[in-house]
């Protein structure tokens with residue numbers, strides 16, 4: 001009997017983006033070629049405006065690349081999205097204002113034509129710290145709570161691929177730490193391939209198996225750093241020398257990228 005297919009990895013080949021603009025266009029992502037292993041969690045870190053979201057959107061199939069391609073296993077991102085194998089959460093979560101938190105999360109199941117076991121939505125809402133808010137409408141939630149509802153909405157369909165754009169940007173520090181510990185446990189258990197954008201070096205090292213540090217626009221990879229810490233991360237891992245060394249490597253790569261600047265010369269190619 002053939003083996004069950006595992007979750008797919010992601011392969012980006014020469015993926016690049018240039019937006020139309022005066023003077024030959026604005027190069028936002030320089031040709032990007034990387035593989036993301038199935039089941040791994042990767043953080044994309046880089047200065048504001050460098051092209052992280054654009055890169056993530058291209059991988060999600062929501063932005064057409066100017067060059068190059070993305071393959072998820074042997075499918076295109078659009079094909080994976082069409083069968084609800086991929087979930088994306090944006091910086092500004094688009095929840096339907098007339099639906100409750102539960103209604104928003106349940107809608108993702110309906111759209112994906114999936115069912116969840118009884119209690120799944122409540123368990124997810126508890127996981128993201130929204131216990132007691134299932135019946136609340138988005139207008140009565142804080143920005144951070146809306147972001148967490150959006151994360152629950154992403155997780156409920158059990159996607160193979162999770163693409164998160166600054167998922168904890170508006171979340172308070174204490175909750176952020178809790179989520180940084182709890183969510184990776186969930187997606188590791190499911191074998192989800194996860195890519196997330198963050199501005200926080202600590203969050204990147206705490207959550208990811210690998211950190212890609214990007215340069216100022218146009219984004220190019222300055223460093224590709226494996227995070228060699230135990231999984232799941234032990235309590236207090238942030239206080240260890242190994243953690244501090246990894247965080248320092250990421251910070252140093254960010255500084256190096258900033259000093260070198262974007263490769264504006266590529267814009268002419």
Ligand SMILES: Nc1ncnc2c1ncn2[C@@H]1O[C@H](COP(=O)(O)OP(=O)(O)OP(=O)(O)O)[C@@H](O)[C@H]1O
Nearest residue numbers: 019026028046047048049050051052053054055217
């Ligand atoms: N649709 C678009 N048309 C033209 N320019 C765009 C478009 N989308 C993004 N840009 C430009 O591309 C650049 C990169 O934007 P992007 O949102 O990818 O950066 P980012 O690294 O995610 O930034 P931040 O960390 O601040 O969210 C910016 O200069 C932005 O103005």
